[in-house]
Amino acid sequence: MENELNILTKKVRKFSEERDWTKFQNPKDLAIALILEASEVLEPFRFKSEFNKDELAKELADVLNILLRLADIVGIDLVYWFDKKLEENAAKYPIKTFYGVNMKYSEVSKRGFGTILVKNSEVNKNVALH
Structure with missing residues (x-):
């Protein structure tokens, strides 16, 4: 379909x-x-x-x-890339940390709010920083 x-x-x-x-x-x-x-x-x-x-x-x-x-x-394929990008954004902006927060993920980590996911360029995977 x-x-x-x-x-x-x-x-x-x-x-x-x-x-x-x-x-x-x-x-x-x-x-x-x-x-x-x-x-x-x-x-x-x-x-x-x-x-x-x-x-x-x-x-x-x-x-x-x-x-x-x-x-x-x-x-x-916009459908594929839309889904992929939404998944990436969900990793960058977890609900636990960003619920009601209007900041970029990098700003939240600088200010020490909760757990934030960032890209680790060495292993090319998302890792949690506390």
């Missing part, structure tokens, strides 16, 4: 292919476009006390479109 992200990726690919845009789409230019589109996510909030949800949704959809196209072109 195909996941939703793969279905969306195929739609984005088809959209580009139907317009013969694939010849213009390379990793560098798509990475630039991704950052430019991501900055537009701020537009619905600028100079406003409340934001328009539809405007925000459109900007987020533009970001997703380019992100999916970039990952597709370079052959990155």
Whole structure:
């Protein structure tokens, strides 16, 4: 069974292919476009006390479109890497130490709060520091 992200990726690919845009789409230019589109996510909030949800949704959809196209072109499985990164973040930010704490993991270890996991470059594994 195909996941939703793969279905969306195929739609984005088809959209580009139907317009013969694939010849213009390379990793560098798509990475630039991704950052430019991501900055537009701020537009619905600028100079406003409340934001328009539809405007925000459109900007987020533009970001997703380019992100999916970039990952597709370079052959990155976003579902796999999302899960892998979430696991890494769970190791860096264990619930016991970070519940309700709004700090980067390196700041918590500097200030001596609880147990923190950091990467040990010699053995390339996560080790607990107390």
